[in-house]
Amino acid sequence: MLVLGIETSCDDTAAAVLLDGRRILANVVSSQDQIHGPYGGVVPELASRQHIRNILPIVDSALAKAGVTPKELGGIAVTRGPGLVGSLLVGLSVAKAIAFRWGMPYVGVNHLEAHLLAIHLEHEVPFPYIALLASGGHTLLYCVRDVGEYHYLGGTRDDAAGEAYDKAAKMMGLGYPGGRVIDQLAQTGNRKAIRFPRARLKKSPFDFSFSGVKTSVLQYLKSQDHQAWKEQMTDIAASFQEAVVDMLINPTVTAAVAQGVKRIVLAGGVAANSRLREKINDRAEAENLQVYFPSAKFCTDNAAMIALTGYHWIQRGRRDDFALNADADLTL
Ligand code: KG4
Ligand code: ZN
Numbered sequence: 001m002l003v004l005g006i007e008t009s010c011d012d013t014a015a016a017v018l019l020d021g022r023r024i025l026a027n028v029v030s031s032q033d034q035i036h037g038p039y040g041g042v043v044p045e046l047a048s049r050q051h052i053r054n055i056l057p058i059v060d061s062a063l064a065k066a067g068v069t070p071k072e073l074g075g076i077a078v079t080r081g082p083g084l085v086g087s088l089l090v091g092l093s094v095a096k097a098i099a100f101r102w103g104m105p106y107v108g109v110n111h112l113e114a115h116l117l118a119i120h121l122e123h124e125v126p127f128p129y130i131a132l133l134a135s136g137g138h139t140l141l142y143c144v145r146d147v148g149e150y151h152y153l154g155g156t157r158d159d160a161a162g163e164a165y166d167k168a169a170k171m172m173g174l175g176y177p178g179g180r181v182i183d184q185l186a187q188t189g190n191r192k193a194i195r196f197p198r199a200r201l202k203k204s205p206f207d208f209s210f211s212g213v214k215t216s217v218l219q220y221l222k223s224q225d226h227q228a229w230k231e232q233m234t235d236i237a238a239s240f241q242e243a244v245v246d247m248l249i250n251p252t253v254t255a256a257v258a259q260g261v262k263r264i265v266l267a268g269g270v271a272a273n274s275r276l277r278e279k280i281n282d283r284a285e286a287e288n289l290q291v292y293f294p295s296a297k298f299c300t301d302n303a304a305m306i307a308l309t310g311y312h313w314i315q316r317g318r319r320d321d322f323a324l325n326a327d328a329d330l331t332l
Contacts, residue, residue, distance in 0.1 A: 001074035002066075003314065004098070005307025006059065008091030009083025009111045010137070011035075011042045013054035014303035017066035017073075021311040024121060025066035027297070027304045030054045033177060040176045041166070048086030055094050062303070070102050077310020080108030081330030082137070088326035096322050105319045109309045111301075112332050115267040116144055117312070118298045118305035125263060125292050130256045134248055134276075135268030135301075136162035136177065139208050141251060142332070143259055147312045150332050153255050154206025161248055161270045164210035168217045168240050172233065182237045183273050189238025194220060196243040198250075205258075206251045213243045245276045253283050264291045272296040 003021075007014040011032040017025040032050050036042045063070065078095035081088055092108065099106035116131045128145045130153070139156040159167070162179055169178020174185075196216045199209035217240055221229050229236065248270070256264050264284060270276065271293055284291045298305060 001311065001314070002068055002072055003307045003311045004059070004062070004073050004076045005303035005305070005310060006055075006076065006078040006091045006095050007111070007301055007303040007306045008051045008055065008087050009079045009081070010087060010301060011047045011050075012301045013051050013058050014301060015059045015062035016303035016307045017062050017068055018304060018307035018311060021308055021315070022121070024304050025068065026062040027302060028058050028062045028065065029297070029302055030058055037176050040170050042084070044084045044086055047084055048090055051087050051090035055090055059094065059098075070098060073102065073104055075104055075310065075314040076106040077109050077306050077314070078106065079111045079114070079306050080324060081111065081327035083111060083328060085326055085328040088328065092324070092326050100322065105314055107310045107313045107318050107320050108324045109306050109313070110330055110332060111306075112138060112140065113150065114305040114309040116142060116150060116265075117147065117309050118267055118294050118302075119265045119292050121298050121304055121308055122294055123292050125265060128261050129263035129265045129292075130252060130259065130261050131265045131267055132248060132252045132271070133267045134161040134270035136160060136166060138268065139210075139248075141206050141255055143255070143261060144265070147316075152332070153259075154204060154208065154251060156208040156210065157201070158209055158211040159214060161208070161210060161244060162268070164214050164244060165270065167214050171218055171221055172229075172236065179270060179273065182241055183275070185234050185237035186241040186275060189234030189236070191238045191242040193232070193235035194239040196220075196239055198243055198246050200250075206255050208247060208251060210244065210247065213240065213247070241273070241275050245273065245279050248276060249280050249283055252280070253287055253289070256289050257287060262289055264289055266291065266293040267299065269300045272299040
């Protein structure tokens with residue numbers, strides 16, 4: 001079955017075509033980073049306007065790349081939340097219109113669920129697995145037992161990991177979004193140059209907190225004169241990254257050991273981080289665990305993961321009707 005996936009939950013307009021839940025025939029993403037960059041974060045009104053401009057060309061381009069006409073599709077999957085409501089509505093309206101015109105099933109997909117399942121686009125990973133979802137909007141730890149069976153283990157008490165990256169990057173004058181830039185700068189920095197704090201939540205070992213490290217970076221920058229910290233940029237980036245990576249890895253590995261689950265899956269934009277991948281592999285090896293990560297394009301927001309999730313639900317007989325609304329605060 002051919003499924004068209006549509007994703008417009010935040011600032012990326014994306015469409016993908018998936019065959020039988022595994023073969024990616026097309027995966028098209030139009031990023032709005034250049035539009036939001038000057039504002040240091042996503043401006044919701046600009047995001048929805050840009051989605052309106054992009055969505056039809058992006059869907060057309062995905063169908064053309066896949067060599068598929070709309071009437072050949074077996075179904076449509078579209079993100080219905082969580083996200084920015086104006087952005088979500090653009091994708092949802094287009095999905096409904098295509099489904100209505102061609103009389104085909106469509107399902108609204110939970111964006112978080114899609115991140116948790118994205119690994120299956122590229123790897124055969126048996127259930128259950130511990131999934132760390134670390135993105136710009138979320139930092140969550142789940143035990144994934146099957147499609148539709150997500151056992152919540154913990155989450156962030158304050159900022160999401162990607163948000164901490166983006167805020168630190170902003171303080172350092174590195175632009176938005178900052179995760180990838182800090183990752184690159186850190187390659188040549190000394191990870192031990194500055195000892196930033198690692199939050200440990202003793203009573204909830206599977207929770208996360210990133211506000212402390214963010215404040216420490218700010219205090220460190222304020223304590224130095226501008227020229228001095230400009231010269232230490234790579235060391236600040238590497239030391240900050242090491243603290244964030246440690247705070248992501250500890251609860252994840254602890255959860256896998258405590259639950260007796262042998263597999264760990266990374267998901268979300270921060271899962272593209274090179275140091276996180278390297279370090280969690282080392283830790284997992286020591287604990288006899290196996291770690292899987294999607295390639296970078298399937299860590300960040302994409303429509304292939306939406307098509308994959310929708311495919312599984314359509315196969316299980318789910319059909320949404322046209323009254324379905326976007327839900328900005330949708331939970332799992
Ligand atoms: O999953 P995603 O594309 O969008 C959300 O659903 O939020 O994640 C975007 C986040 C941003 O905060 C970005 O700075 C971060 O992922 N990010 C990274 C890297 N690439 C993207 N953070 C750390 N290292 C990276 N290489
Ligand atoms: Zn996302």
